[in-house]
Structures are given as C-alpha cells and as structure tokens.
Amino acid sequence: MPKDTGIGASTKRREDLRFLTGRGVYTDDLSLFGQAHAVMVRSSVAHGRIVSIDTAAAEAMPGVLAVFTGEDFKDVGGNPAGWLINSRDGTPMREPKRPVLAHGKVRHVGDAYAAVIAETYAQAKDAAQVLADATVIEELPAVVDMRAAVANAANRVHDEIPDNLCFDWGWIEDNRAAVDAAMKAAPHVVTLELTNNRLVPNAMEPRASIGEYFPGTGDYKLTTTSQNPHLTRLLVCAFVMGIPENKLQVVAPDVGGGFGSKIYHYGEEALVLAAAKRLGRPVRWTAERTESFLSDAHGRDHVTKIELGCTKEGDILAIRTETLANVGAYLSNFSTATPTFLHGTLMAGPYKVPHVYVNVKTVFTNTAPVDAYRGAGRPEATYSIERAVDKMCRELNLDPFEVRRRNLLTPDQFPYTTPVGLVYDTGNYQATLDKAIELADVSGFEARVAESAKRGKLRGMGLSTWIEACGIAPSHLVGVLGSRVGLYDAATVRVNATGTISVMTGAHSHGQGHETVFPQIVAEKLGIPESSVEIVHGDTAKIPFGMGSYGSRSLAVAGSAMDRALDKIIAKGKKIAAHMLEAAEGDITFADGKFSVAGTDKAKSFGEIAFSAYVPHNYPLETLEPGLEETAFYDPANFTYPAGAYICEVEVDAETGKVDVVAFTAADDFGNVMNPLIVEGQVHGGVGQGIGQALCENTSYDENGQLLTGSYMDYAMPRADDVPFYTVDHSCATPCTHNPLGVKGCGEAGAIGSPPAVVNAVIDALHRGGITHVAHIDMPVSPNRVWQAING
Amino acid sequence: MQMSDTREIKAAPSEVWAAILNPEVLKECIPGCTEVTGNPDDGFEAVVTQKVGPVKATFKGAVTLSDIIEGQAVTISGEGKGGPAGFAKGGAVVRLEPIAEGTRLSYQVEANVGGKLAQLGSRIIDGFAKKMADDFFNRFQAAVEGPQTPDESAESADGDEADSADKKKGWFKRLIS
Numbered sequence: 001m002p003k004d005t006g007i008g009a010s011t012k013r014r015e016d017l018r019f020l021t022g023r024g025v026y027t028d029d030l031s032l033f034g035q036a037h038a039v040m041v042r043s044s045v046a047h048g049r050i051v052s053i054d055t056a057a058a059e060a061m062p063g064v065l066a067v068f069t070g071e072d073f074k075d076v077g078g079n080p081a082g083w084l085i086n087s088r089d090g091t092p093m094r095e096p097k098r099p100v101l102a103h104g105k106v107r108h109v110g111d112a113y114a115a116v117i118a119e120t121y122a123q124a125k126d127a128a129q130v131l132a133d134a135t136v137i138e139e140l141p142a143v144v145d146m147r148a149a150v151a152n153a154a155n156r157v158h159d160e161i162p163d164n165l166c167f168d169w170g171w172i173e174d175n176r177a178a179v180d181a182a183m184k185a186a187p188h189v190v191t192l193e194l195t196n197n198r199l200v201p202n203a204m205e206p207r208a209s210i211g212e213y214f215p216g217t218g219d220y221k222l223t224t225t226s227q228n229p230h231l232t233r234l235l236v237c238a239f240v241m242g243i244p245e246n247k248l249q250v251v252a253p254d255v256g257g258g259f260g261s262k263i264y265h266y267g268e269e270a271l272v273l274a275a276a277k278r279l280g281r282p283v284r285w286t287a288e289r290t291e292s293f294l295s296d297a298h299g300r301d302h303v304t305k306i307e308l309g310c311t312k313e314g315d316i317l318a319i320r321t322e323t324l325a326n327v328g329a330y331l332s333n334f335s336t337a338t339p340t341f342l343h344g345t346l347m348a349g350p351y352k353v354p355h356v357y358v359n360v361k362t363v364f365t366n367t368a369p370v371d372a373y374r375g376a377g378r379p380e381a382t383y384s385i386e387r388a389v390d391k392m393c394r395e396l397n398l399d400p401f402e403v404r405r406r407n408l409l410t411p412d413q414f415p416y417t418t419p420v421g422l423v424y425d426t427g428n429y430q431a432t433l434d435k436a437i438e439l440a441d442v443s444g445f446e447a448r449v450a451e452s453a454k455r456g457k458l459r460g461m462g463l464s465t466w467i468e469a470c471g472i473a474p475s476h477l478v479g480v481l482g483s484r485v486g487l488y489d490a491a492t493v494r495v496n497a498t499g500t501i502s503v504m505t506g507a508h509s510h511g512q513g514h515e516t517v518f519p520q521i522v523a524e525k526l527g528i529p530e531s532s533v534e535i536v537h538g539d540t541a542k543i544p545f546g547m548g549s550y551g552s553r554s555l556a557v558a559g560s561a562m563d564r565a566l567d568k569i570i571a572k573g574k575k576i577a578a579h580m581l582e583a584a585e586g587d588i589t590f591a592d593g594k595f596s597v598a599g600t601d602k603a604k605s606f607g608e609i610a611f612s613a614y615v616p617h618n619y620p621l622e623t624l625e626p627g628l629e630e631t632a633f634y635d636p637a638n639f640t641y642p643a644g645a646y647i648c649e650v651e652v653d654a655e656t657g658k659v660d661v662v663a664f665t666a667a668d669d670f671g672n673v674m675n676p677l678i679v680e681g682q683v684h685g686g687v688g689q690g691i692g693q694a695l696c697e698n699t700s701y702d703e704n705g706q707l708l709t710g711s712y713m714d715y716a717m718p719r720a721d722d723v724p725f726y727t728v729d730h731s732c733a734t735p736c737t738h739n740p741l742g743v744k745g746c747g748e749a750g751a752i753g754s755p756p757a758v759v760n761a762v763i764d765a766l767h768r769g770g771i772t773h774v775a776h777i778d779m780p781v782s783p784n785r786v787w788q789a790i791n792g
Numbered sequence: 793m794q795m796s797d798t799r800e801i802k803a804a805p806s807e808v809w810a811a812i813l814n815p816e817v818l819k820e821c822i823p824g825c826t827e828v829t830g831n832p833d834d835g836f837e838a839v840v841t842q843k844v845g846p847v848k849a850t851f852k853g854a855v856t857l858s859d860i861i862e863g864q865a866v867t868i869s870g871e872g873k874g875g876p877a878g879f880a881k882g883g884a885v886v887r888l889e890p891i892a893e894g895t896r897l898s899y900q901v902e903a904n905v906g907g908k909l910a911q912l913g914s915r916i917i918d919g920f921a922k923k924m925a926d927d928f929f930n931r932f933q934a935a936v937e938g939p940q941t942p943d944e945s946a947e948s949a950d951g952d953e954a955d956s957a958d959k960k961k962g963w964f965k966r967l968i969s
Contacts, residue, residue: 044878044907109906129876290911704904710911713846 006524010677015515024254027208027223028286035210036065038272038285039124041114041131042294043106046142046366046705047157050104050113050135058116058131063123065279067131068115068271070103077240079265079330083337084482085167085362093167093362096158098330100240100267100274106137107157107329108366109707110294112267117275117283142366142705146303146324149363157329157364166327166336166362171344171420179357182318186309190392195778196380198301198326198699200715201373203510205256206287207296211272215280219247224269226252227262227508228548229540231485235265235333241273248273252538255510259689260372261296262510263550264333293710298699299373301326302339302380308388309355312396314403318355319347321384325362325370332371336362341481342377342469342551348418349385350429350467350643351407356419366705372550374689375752378468386464386756391775394767400760401442404433404465404645411734422469424641427669431732433465436645436667439727448649449768457651459662460765464646466753470745471556471640471736488635489553490544491562493569495628497614499528499607503565504536506546507558512747513678514554518562520674521741525566526606527593544631552745555674556640560739564632572628573609579620580604580612640736640744644668646687648757652765657787659762661691665727666753671736671744679746683728686750692718693751694758698780716780755779762786793918798898799929803936803962805888805895809863811936811964812886818855821931823924832857840872842924845916847909849877864888878907882921901925938962 003009018024055067078097085093102113114131118124143149143157149164157164170176183189205225212221220243226232229250237245255262268285275283287295302325309318325339344358389407393400408429409416416424445461452459472478475486492504503518519533536542546558570590577595578585587598596603604612612619613628649663666683673679696716700708709715735742762781766774766789774789801808811817815836819828822840830836835856842849853872860866864887871881882903889896903921910917 109910133873133875290908293911702904702910704906706904706906706910708910710908713912714915 005530006520007674009520009675011516011520011530011675013513013516013678015509015513026205026254026256027210027225030210030223032210032212032282035282035284036117036119036275036279037121037124038115038117038275038283039121039128040112040268040285040291041116041128042291043102043109043111043113043137045106045137045139046109046144047140048106048137049140050102050106051138052136053114053131054134055131057134058127061123061127061130063119064116064127065119066117066275068101068275070099070101070113072274073100073270074103076100076242079235079267080239080333080484081331081336082333082484083341084484085169085336085340086482087167088170088173093336094161094165095331096161100270108368109705110291110368111329112295115271115275117279142703144365144367144701144703144705146326146363146365149365150324150361157366161364164364166331166364169340169344169360171340171358175355175419176357179318179320179355182355183307183309183320186317187312188310188396190308190310190388190395191305192388192391192776193305194384194387194776196300196302196304196383197693197697197779198370199299199373199693199697200293200699200709201259201261201296201299202292202717203257203259203261206289206292207262207266207268208284208286209269209272210282210284211276212282213273213277213280219249220273220277221249221251222269222273223251223253225255225262226250226548227255227258227510227550229508229538230506230545231263231548232265232269233540236270236273240265240270249539249541251540252508255508258510259374260299260376260550263548264297264371266295290710293715294707295368297332297335297369297371298328299370300380300693301370304380304384306384306388308392310392314392314396314398314406316351316353316389316407319353319385320357321347321359323358323360325360326365326367327362328365328367328369330369332369334376335369335371337483338372338377339380342372343381345420345422346378346381346467346469347385348420349382350409350427350465352409352413353407354419358420367701374686375468375748376551378748379690379752379755382464382466382752383756386466387759387776390462390756390760390763400463401433401437404463405430408433408465423638424467425638425737426734427641427643428732428734429465429643429645432643432667432669433645435729435732436647436665439667439729440647440649440663440665442647452651456653458654458765458769459649459651460761460763460768462648462650462757462759462761462764464753464757464760466646467641467643468748468752469639469641470552470748471636471739472551472553473639474637475635485547486635487547487557488633489558489561490546490631490633491558491565492544492629492631493522493562493565495569495610495613497611499532499610501526501528501533502536503533503562504543505558505562506543506548507554508538508549510549512549512554512682513675517555517675517678518559521559521562522566525563525570527591528606552642552747552749555741555743556736556739556745557634557636559741559743560636561632561634563740564634565630568630568632569628572630573606575624576609576612576619577604580618637738640671640739642668642670642744642746642749644749644753646753646757648754648761650758650761650765652762652769652786654769654771654790657783657785657790659695659781659783659786661695661722661724661758663727664724664754666750667729667732668746668749669732669734669744670730670746670749671733672742673730673733674741674743676730679730680728682746683750684726686748687726687754688718688723689751690754691723691758694755694779694781695722696780696782766790793921794900794902795922795925796898796900797925797929798896799933800891800893800896801933801936802894805863805890808888808895808897808936811932812866813857814964817932817935817964820935821928823927838870838872844909844920845912847877847912849874851880874909876908878905878909880905880909897929899929935962935964
C-alpha cells in the first residue's frame, strides 16, 4: 500500500497550483513605484575594438534618465570564475577580467557594452538603438572554431592570452604513463572522435533583475532570476561592486527554470544596482528571448577524441581522452569546473576500468560564455564512454548487454576508489541493468524489429549504463580541487507557537518541487501534517547562508541540513517534554508526533511542546532557552553517486533520415526516494532534454561569430511528438551511505544518461538495416545528418 | 556566403565599365535602393530597404570601389547598418573581358550579415543573397543592353511614347547616347 503522506508518498506538487493558474510571482511580475527600465546595448559583431561611444544623442532622447558604458564600471571588480584550475605544468589558468559592461573590446555577439535607463521600456529601447548607431566598433577577425583558436596564435579573444587557452588540464597527470602503457598493450583499441553539441539553456522564464537602493539606510536590494541568491550576493558584493554583504538583500522569487544558466552572476545584476543608486529609483531589466539566446551561459560544446583499450572479449583495460572544451569569451562562474572536475572525474563510468587519463584544453572563443547546463560535464563524460563502449561492441561483434555485465562494478566492490579520484560509496549496477532489460522487454525486441521492417522502418536499440557524481559536494574535497567556495548547505526550522513550521532553506526551487518534498520529510519526522509546513527560500534576508540548487544537490545537501535541524528540534522538544512530564530527559521518546515517557501512557503532543516553548509558563527557564527554532549547516562527506541503465528504441526512416524515439526505459538508483511522483517527473524532464540534445538541439555560429540559431525558428527544441511515453523505475535503490536521508539526487540523471542511449540506438538501427558503414553520427542526429550518413 | 557567376552583355566593355561607375546605375540596379550619392573616387553613400524573412530594415551604408583596373576589374565593397536589424556587408569582385558578343562580366560575391538578420534570418539568408545578386546583375544587364523581350520593357522604358528603337536600348545607353 503506497503511503499517502510523508516520506515516499506521491504528494502532488503544491506549488503547481499557483504555477498552473498564473499566480506565480516572477521577477518581471513585480511592479515598483517609480521604477525605470534598463535596456542593454549589445554588440552585433563577435569581436571588435570599441573606438568610440557617443552617448549624447541617446541621452537627449525622450524619457532617458541615464546611460552607462564600460567606462562607468572600469574601476569596479570583475565577475570571477569560481574554480581555479591549474594546467598540467602547474601554471594557474588564465583568468581575464569579466567586466559589468564590455570595456575596450566586445568579445561576442550579444556582449553588452552599454545600457540605457529610461522612464519606459519603449523609450529605453529606442535610445539604445540610437546609442548603438552612435557607437563605432572596429570589427576584428572572430575566433570561433576551437581548433583554429588554438592553432592561430595571432588572433586573440583576450589580447593578453596568446594562444586562447585557459588551461591545459591532465587528470590524473601522474597516471598518464601507466595509461599510455596499458593502451599500447591492449589487444584492441577503439578510437572515436565526437562532438558534444553546444546547447542554449532555454529556461521558460528569461533572465530578469530589479535593483533598488534605499538612500536612508544605504541598503541595496536585488530581485533576480537566480538559482542561488546567497552566491549571487557574495559575487556582487565581494567581487564586483564592493558592497558590504549586509547591505545587499538578494531575492530570487518564483523562477521559471534554470538548468544551470541561473546559477551564475551576470553583469545586468550589477548594472541595475548601480543604476538604482545613481537614479534613486528602482531599475528593472528583463531579457528578451533573443537576449537569452545571445547572453545566457550556454552548455556542453566539447570536441573529444576517446580511445578505449580492451581485450577481444570486451574487458575494458584503459580509457584515454583528449578534449577541447569551449568556455566562450569570458569565464562564467563554474565554467572551469564543468569540463574538469565534473567531467574528468567521471571518465571511469560505472566500470572497473583500471587505467584512465583525461586531458582537457579549455579554449576562449568569440562566442557566448559556456558553463554548467543540466548534468554539466557528466553528460559529456557519459556520452564519450557509452559511445566508445558501443563502438567496441560493434567492432568486436560483442553483445552490448553482456559487455556491460563484464565491466560493471559489482556490489561487493563498494566503496570503490576509481582511477580518476572519486570514491563511489554504494550501488548495484547489475540490478538497474536487469530491471531495464525486463521493463524494456528486450527479449521481444527482435519481433518488434520485424514489425517495424514491415512498415519500412529500421528499428534499433541503444543502451547506456551511466553514473554521475552529484549532491555537489564536500567542501574539503572541492577545496582541494580548486573551488573558491564551500558547498555545504543550511536550513533553519522555525516551529511557531501554534505548532506550524517554517523551514528556511538554502536550497532554491526553480521548478524542482522543494515546497512539496521538504514538508513531506518534516511531516514524517515530526508526525504532523504536511500542510502545517511551509518552505521559505530564495531571500537572503530570510534564509541562512546556503549555496542554492544545482548539481542535483537540494535534497542530498540542503535536505540533509534540514534533517539535522529537525533532530535538534526533537532533542530540545525532549528537554521541554521531560520538564512538563516530570521525567528524566533520557526516558522521553518521540514518535508519531508525541513525546512520551517510555513505558507509560504519559505523553505530550508536538503542538503542546511548541506552545510551551513560546508561552513558557511551566518551563525550565533556568536551564533552557524559550522558543523552538534550530539551524543546521551540513557539509557532506562525499558526493552522491546515482546510477542507472537506460534503454532507448528508435525507428529510423532510411528514406528521409527521420528518427523517432518509440520507447525509452530508465531504471535508476537514486537511493531513497522521498516523492516518487516528483522523481518520475524529474526523469521525464531530464530524458526529454537528453533526447532534445540527441535529436534536435544545436547552437550554430557562423565563421564570423554570428549566432545563426538565435530564435526558435532555427533552434530546434524537442516537442511533445519528439519524445515517447517513458518507462521509469527507481526501485533498485541502494541508499547513499553518508547522508541522513540516504538520497542521491535525480535532477540531472535523465539528461546525463539518455543522449548516448539514443545515438547508440540510431547506429544499431542502421546496422541492423544493413547500413554498416556508419560508425558514428554527431548529435543532433537530425534527419539531414542521418540521411547524409546513410548516403555519404 | 560566397557565390560567383558570369554574364555575357551585349555592349562594349567601355560601356559596361562606365555603367558600373555610375551612381544612377547603382541606384537603379541595387534592389530596394532608394538613394545613392557620391562618386567613384570618394565612394558612394547608399540607402537600401529590404525585407529578409521576418526582418525588414533600411540599411544606410557606404559603398567603396577599390582595386580598380580601368576598364577591366573593380572590387565593390559595401557595408550597411540596419539599426535593430543588424548589419549586412559584402563585396563583389567584378571582371570584364571583351568577347565577340560584347563583354563577359564575371563576378565573385561575398556577403555577410550580423545581428538580428543572422539570428532570425540565417535559414533564408543564402537564398536571399543569391537573389539579390541575381537581381542586381539582371537589372544591370538590362540597363546596359536594353530588354531582351518586349515584356520586360516596362522596367526600362520611361514612357508610353518612347519609340521602339529607344525601347530596345537600355536606359543607361539612352542616358549616355
């Protein structure tokens, strides 16, 4: 019998009521008295020297209140990279300044070099055009292609960086010789060159920011589309603007999706604050969709050569990769961590491969910054490995299921130290593989191939066994790896006098469902109704210092902090109950919402204890503070390691190259599941994004750095008819061993595991159809590319 | 994008050459062009209104002539700013050689767009640029030679009373004859 409340119940998302009825309150919904409107002036060339900006005509336009250029911010700080990476030779990465507004040079189409503030949006927009027309930018040759960027030292994105390289990273450098030797000795080596296509995040809500300044107190307020308001506050205050942290409140109200792109601090946030101070009025900015395409941090964009050494029986002996990773024109906050420690450390996959070496060169180009996007580095790693394993099976005529079984770690090997620096705490990869095989009806596949053939379609099946490291993460570990921040999280549980509860969490929900799931955990632990619990998030003035939501970390890290705080509440409640019940504290037990004296029927309800804490008439005031509110900070001991097996079935129309995903099975191990309905929804969304990457989405710049896919006419988002009905399972759970909830995180899984399953299925379909010359097709596996591959 | 083509024009190279350097010809031949001022030595200023897919814009820009080999070759370069639509720029290397029928004109065109034109119109920009080039050289040919068939005369004849000999001349020929 499924539970209908508490941990494990499929409670419907309470926040959906407001989201689905248009009652959410997003940044752009706020309308403030006296507000002015900002419009950014963006470069239409990819690379250019700013010769002159004549602001006079724009300033004289009706309604214009102020014009800002890079000159106004040249003396404040820059937006920093959050992670310091050293090159193989020990030199630190090159870290060019990323100013609020471009100064001296513009470095990508959409790079903002000025901003106009006016009474109305239309006035600001008109004046911004006048300003653009009055600006002289000397166009310079654009650096677009990564290989050319590295090869052509004369053409520099940043004048001070001669080879356009941010760093040349080896992981783990000390293992390189052993990996080279193992590869040399391997009976068979599979080589594959592949591109992990660049993606635009496309959150439904574009970025928006409102700056306010209160001259009476000198306080600032920033309302913004952020996944982590405290991190944004830290970046704005300590790195860019030099404002004391206690003088800036950052609020992230309802946020309509982020997928990583709203982790980062962007220049517009500093701009509206500076403008609000200068004008003494609130200043607002909301991105147009085109601006989102041009200026949100993009995702992926790796070019990789992977070599996989193996025996003729398919035992993987060594993996070696060389990757060029695009960071775009500037370093976005996590851009240096994504292709390194979120990518290279996963290159052993779920396999017992003894030798792994990863080389990543990150390259500056005249394109929008690239940073973490749902999965962040782990999809790139998984795609490389799973495509190479699939190619190995094809080259050696081995069964892909059998090969996975031979190589997957077995449950008795945990905890397992990988050759790339991680310690997997627990897992059962055979179980998820078996479950996927069962649910996907693999035994009935041949019959389905024949049925498809009758309709003239080529049917194929693709497998991917994936692992990721998430719940990012232990501060001591990320600190060693170069992180400039800690990655703990925090929660305050405030029990109100009447027994209702407010939980202030450092996690930020921008669609995940925290407002539903977190109360389930509180209800379970305290024996009270879920409806008595409210979640407060997204406001630095209300919540403890938390690091926000990304990397599938909310439940594993912030949820664990909340669990710890609840433990403190129960411990204090026992002290209060012991006094009220005239018993020893050690004799008080707490269960089902009641504090009881063990072995008696003497008990006080949770509500009675709460009331007593705030109306302490009969209360041990000499030894115990009144009130019932506890805060906990939680820093995990390790990453969490969700894993799973995905099976994709496609039909390919060889005449047109069109690929239809006709079935998709996801068997995942997320550890303990708090709300199966929400977990299933997260997998649906993640797999949908993965199918989007595999079949539809691509970001294309021309040789001059012009973005050619700048609207939904040219950037193909997956639609309902591009995805199948999913079969999702998470019953093969091995609870995480080091967080109190035993949870692993499910937000990114689908986007990590699905792309190789789709591409493997397409290649399988072609081979089964006799088209055996196609070894690989780069994503997106569009009809055009499939047709070219078939007929090429 | 890049494209190239050749045309055979029934006029002497000197006539073709003179036409290329004439701002009135440029104005008549550039599709959507409403204004051309200037001269071959200092360059021209042009105003062109065009619609590329969803983007309609008026481009103002400079046209310069360079690498001039009198009577044989010239490079025409232009860059126009279209305000919110972005920009378009391009160049054409035009070569003339005498042939029995008159002149062989060959051209290599390179065209680039930026800003919204690229973001919104990239799917259609190649076709659009080819059409622009085709239109330009069609009009140019017509201007120099006169129309090939009576149907096209409306484009080049200025009035209903023009005599048939005049009709067969291109308007440019009438201008200089």
